[in-house]
Amino acid sequence: MAKSKQKNARAHAAGAPPEPPLPPEFKTLAVDDEPAPPKRRATAESMATRQRDISVSEFFTKNRHLLGFDNPAKALLTTVKEAVDNSLDACEEAGILPELYVEIRETSAAQLAQVKPGAGKGGKGGKASEAEAAVGPGPASRFRVIVEDNGPGIVKAQIPKIFAKLLYGSKFHRLKQSRGQQGIGISAAGLYGQLTTGKPVLITSKTGKGRPAFQIQLRIDTKHNQPDVVGDTTVEWPKEHGTRVEIELVAAYRGGRTGVQEYLEQTVVANPHLALTYVNPKGERAEFPRVTSELPREAQEIKPHPHGVELGMLHTMLSDSEGKTVKQVLVDDFSRISPAVAAEVCRIAKMNVSTPAEKVVGDDLERLHKALGLVKVMAPSATAVVPIGESLLIAGLKRRYQKAEFYISMTRPPSVYRGNPFVVEAGLAFGGDLPVDEPADIMRFANRVPLQYQPKACAISESVYLTNWRGYEVQQPKGGLPVAPMAIAVHLASVWVPFTSEAKEAVAHYDELLREMKLAVQECGRKLAAHIRARAHLERDAKRRSMFEKYIPEVAQSISDILGVPKDKAEQSFYAALPNFVRFTDEGPANGGNGGGGAPPGAAAAKTPAAKTLAAKPAPDPTPPPPIKGKPKARAGKRGEQLSLTE
Amino acid sequence: MAAKKTATKTAKKQSDTVATAGSSKSASPSSSQRASQKKSAVDANTLSKIEKLARQTLGEATKGNNPALDIRTRTLSNVSFNEKKKIIELGDRTQSREFFNTGMVRKFMQTMLVASKCKNLIDEGKTVSIRQMYYLSKHNLPGSNENTFEDQNESDPIIEDLEVGIDALREELHLFATRKGSVVGRMVIDDSGDRIDLARMGRGGWSIPSIVEPEVLKFVEYKADFILFVEKDAVFTRLNEDGFWRKNNCILMTSMGQATRGARRLLQRISQELKIPIYVLVDNDPWGLYIYSVLKQGSINLAYESMRMAVPGVRFLGMSAFDYDKFKLTPAVQIKLKQEDVTRAEQMKAYPWFKDKKWQREIQGLLDNKFKMEVDGFLTKSISFITEEYIPKKLRDKDYLQ
Known part of the structure; x- marks a missing residue:
């Protein structure tokens, strides 16, 4: 073990x-x-x-911080997050438009699991102390987290392993963009619940119409890291297919930047195709209907790129090669390595192409690794990376910030970081009911998953800090966040997201990433500046107009007093002339224009610049349309050629 | 400019005193008749000018054009010194005051407002001070915390704008400036029916009204040989008490600082109609020199009225920078020149009307002295040194500049 x-x-x-x-x-x-x-x-x-x-429980307790259970508040967030991420990944992989129900119910005041003889087979020591150790610091109470999706469901036999065996999953072994990666998340949440409350995880799943819905209660045998099915029934479930997870745990419910509410709202921004219902512990229900029925294109699985492979990984690949030669391994198991390139790699590594792969160890291995880094190869295929897309990111932003006055987004062309293709995109909502005098809200996303902790350590935040917002008509204290009614979303989509730590809370500062992030943010900034300037222009015109309107009655009165003409008539003459002198559009001054009222009415004109900016934004995604049912692999190569990148 | 400021400050006080003086005089029945009588060709002409302004404004707006009023700019750059006439004249450069212009709309409104109030005054045959005009036209703009005028500093220039804009004099608009200044001496006048002997005005003298046009003010008897205009009231009192004008058979006048329009117009009329010389006694500082300069050739601000106010023949009696030595004054009279005095003196040296060699010498004398002097400084000699020694000697020696 x-x-x-x-x-x-x-x-x-x-x-x-x-x-x-x-x-x-x-x-x-x-x-x-x-x-x-x-x-x-x-x-x-x-x-x-x-x-x-x-025992896994001991391991868990000691590595709590790596798994996201540092404290009761974070434990709740992590539990929701793992369940939601899993649901979304499953729905997308199955090609189902996700429809999620999330509920957090407070079941009782803080109360740790009581010692129940035989409750846990692994519990040698006192259960209560184990539970205390698992909770972490901070005030806590007991909650039930319910996450239900309309995903493909899980075959009954797999349910125990997925939810009650640590380090079990489908995502770990492949290079493919997905939300979860560790294969530890949901089962860790279940374990945490079990350790803190003694309650088993309750799973309900149905794989299709007419099939039975299984309801399974699971425990983790903490001694052997094995699932332990403690209840197994079949229930009536009106849903055609889907999975429902219920975990009871000791936790703390908090609002703010690191809260569950924030996580869900951000998820809504990055996943416009998600329909979400959320019921918080107060019983308040929030509905987020989906804003697009377009599923994200399925990310292609790719083989490791020679420039990105790590020594350990290379060793594993070679030793698992079952009698192949080095050349064969290079050609078969790497992307972008042709037989000619493989020969070149071996030449640089001073190695015979037909050396059995398993035999490459020690210095040979290191030379080979170095050679892989030196050889000139095509950049990896970008099909493995799926951005949200500009128009959908705007749709997502609109879902959270419904009353902002301006939205803009930018998806950068795919780029490469250490052999890993990635795409950065940024979006921005501005004005409306967003708070005026506060620092802008930054939403960080890695593969559509919100990052809520450690903003200061994150390259995404850095890209916002490093942008000179003052150049974009937005206030910015020196070295600080821009202060404006603004929310900024930055999404990094990549096969491999480099985090600063195993807690996966902040993206590491790599030049290639930071550069792309800055470019994306800056592009949004430029469009924003154009909007703000246009708005200022309109405001100026409105001010001018109101100024003239203020004095017209006075002048009309004076004229009426002098000439004895009706005041109304005099006023009308001035109002009629007004549109000749107040600019409603960007066109030149109407100075001296003859004839009354040619300009458009103010209200309609006021909308124009914003609409124009949005329209001017390039609508199509730079990424290819969703490909291909059937044989993705067969096409992947070709598609990859078309999309090949320069490193 | 500074004079105007002082005028504004004391305006209220002034108009009060004037009111009392007026009421004491209104014992005569003629004062009320004056109004209706005065609804003359002049008034009709002024009214038509105001109406023309209103009609043009409305007409332009109706056509969808920007109503505008051309106002001749009253800045140094738009005045010139007429060498022949020896007066400052306003140039032809005008500024167009437009309604549809955010920088001008408020002033445009104010100009029209003042114009309408002036029409009102003419219709009713009444005359108000410029401060009263300020209150007459001040009111809140509906739906704002803004007034048509916020203070008199805002309304005074508008009145001047209207004057030049429609080419009507202040008096023709039934407005009078603040009155300052007194006159005593060998002369009998008729002020709208009241006969006044300026030799019998006691210690204070007759206060000079703003409007001294021939229609209202007539010179009945005059036997003075000259006029002495002094800058300061204290000097005026000194000379009056010493009976200077009796001994020297002259008229004594003061304007307490910068000369008002009434005082200047009166001086011009006396100069033209009586054909007697006018001597000016001011302090020896840039300010005093400027008072003299305004009397002589007009001011930049009122350049459009120079024709009827400037007296090019006015003589600068003193104090001269060279009087210090001539009259053996002591350092007790010295007041150190301040930087602003030096700057002002340098400016004046550059004015075309001070280009004459003797003026250059005079101003340079002030600068070289590095001190200024007040006329009151002669009291370091004796109480009546001015009356008995200084002025007689200056007159005798013809020691003046022109």
Whole structure:
């Protein structure tokens, strides 16, 4: 158990471009490897008595921060997030327009699980203390999280493994853009619930019309990391298909930037195709109907690109090659490597092309790795990356900020970061009922998932800070966030999102990423500036108009007093002349224009610039239309050629 | 300019005193008749000018054009010194005051408002001070916290604008400026039916009204040899008490600082009709010189009225910068020149009407002295040194500038 965990952890870490230092827990889990003291303190035999399996609950408690259960408030967010992300991924993969129901119900005041004999098979020590350890600091109470989707459902046999076995999933093994990646999320949430409340996870799932809906109660056997089915019934479920997850846990409900509400609202922005119903602990119901029935194009799975592969990953690929030569592995298992390129790689690595792959170890392995980084190859295919798209991002923003006066978005062309294709897009809502004198709201998204923690450490925030907003008619304290009635969304879509830490809370600062982010944000800024200027122009004209209108009655009165003509008549003459002198559009001054009233009415004119800006925005997505049912792989290559990038 | 400011400040006080003086005089029945009598050709002419302005404004607006009023600009750059006539004249450069112009619309409204109030005054045969005109036309603009006029500094220039804009004099608009100034001396006048002997005005003198046109003010008897105009009331009182005008058979006048329109017009009329010389006694500082300059050739601001106000022949009796040595004054009379005095003196040196060599010498003398002097400074010599020594000697020696 311990060994497999270490291996998994390493494998996971291996894929991450910035090799994260292993947390000290990993080192101390199995062995006490203190520096050798001058005096023997223990023998191998005595030490052997202390070497044993580690229970997942113990592992969980010690690595809480990596999994997003640092404290009760975050535990609630993580639980919702894992469930929602899973649902969305499942719906999209199945080609179903997602329709989600999320409810958080407060079940009782803070109360940790009582010691129940036999409740958990792994519970050797006191259950209560284990529960306390799992909760983390902060005030807490007990909640029931319910997430229900209309996804494809899960076959009954898989349900226990998916929800009650840590490190089990479909997404970990492939290079494909998706929300969840670790395969630990939802089962960790279930484990957390179990540890804190003693309650099993309740899963209801149905895979199709006419099929039965299974309702399964699950526990995790924390000793063996195995699911333990404690209840199994068939229920009536009006839904055609879908999955419902219920987890009871000790947590804290909070509002604000890191709250569940914020997460869902941001999710709504990044997923315009999602229909969401949310019931908060107060019983308040919020509905977000979908604004598009267009599903995101399915992301293509790609093979590792030679420039992005890590040493550990390369080693695994080679050793798993089952008798292939190095050249064969390179050609088969990498993208963009032709036989000629493979030969070139081997030449640079001073290696025979027909060397059996398993035999490449040690210095050879390192040389090969270096050679892969040096060789000239095409950039990876961009089909693996699916952005939200400009018009849909605007639709998403409109869903959250319904009363803003201006929306703009920008999707950058695909680009490459260390062999990983990525796309950055930015969107912006401005004005209306957004707060005027507060720093702009920044929404950070990685593969459509909102990032709510550690904004200061994130490259996305950095791209907003680094933009000179003053150039875009927006206030900005030195080195600070722009202060304006504004919300900015930045989305990074990538096969591999480089996070600063395993907690996956902030995107790492890589030049290629930051550059694209800045370009996207700046483009939105430029369009915003044009809008603000147009608006200022209109305001100026309105001010002018009101100024003339203020004095017309006075002048009319004077003229009436002098000439004895009716005041109304005199006023009318001036009002009739007014449109000749107040500019309603960008056209030149109407100075000296003859004949009354040629200009359009003010109200209609006031709308023009905003509408124009929106219309001027390039509508089509730079990404190809959703491809292909049937044989994505067959086409992938060709499509990739068309979309090939320059690195 | 500064004079006008002072005028504004004291305006209220002034109009009060005038009111009392008027009421004491109104014992005579003629004052009320004056109004109806005065509804003359002049008034009809002024009315038609105001109506023309209103009609043109309305006409342009009706045509969809921008109503505008051409106002000759009253700045240094638009005045010129007429070498022949020796007066400052307003140039032809005009500024168009437009209604549909955010920078001008308020002033346009104000001009029309004042015009309508002036028509009202003419219709009713009444005359008000410019401060009263301010109150007459001040009211809140409906639906705002803005008034048609916020203070008199705003309305005074509008009145001047209207004067030049429709080419009507202030008096013709039934407005009078603040009155300042007194006159005593060998002369009998008729002020709208009241006969006044200026030799019997006691210590205060006769206060000079704003309107001194021949229709209302006539010179009945005059035997003075000259007029002495002094800048300061204190000097006037000193000379009056010493009986200067009796001994020297002259008229004594003051305007308490910068000369008002009434005082200047009166001086011009006396100069033209009596054909006697006018001497001016002001302090030896740039300000005093400027008072003299305005009397002589007009001011920049009222350049459009120079023709009927300037007295090119007026003589500068003193104080001269060179009087310090001539009369052996002591350092006790010295007041250090301030930077602003120096700047002002330099400016005046550059005016075309001070280009004459003797004026350059005089102003340079002031600058070289590095101090200024007040006429009152002669009291360092003795109480009546001015009356008994200074002025007689200056007159005797013909020690004046022109």
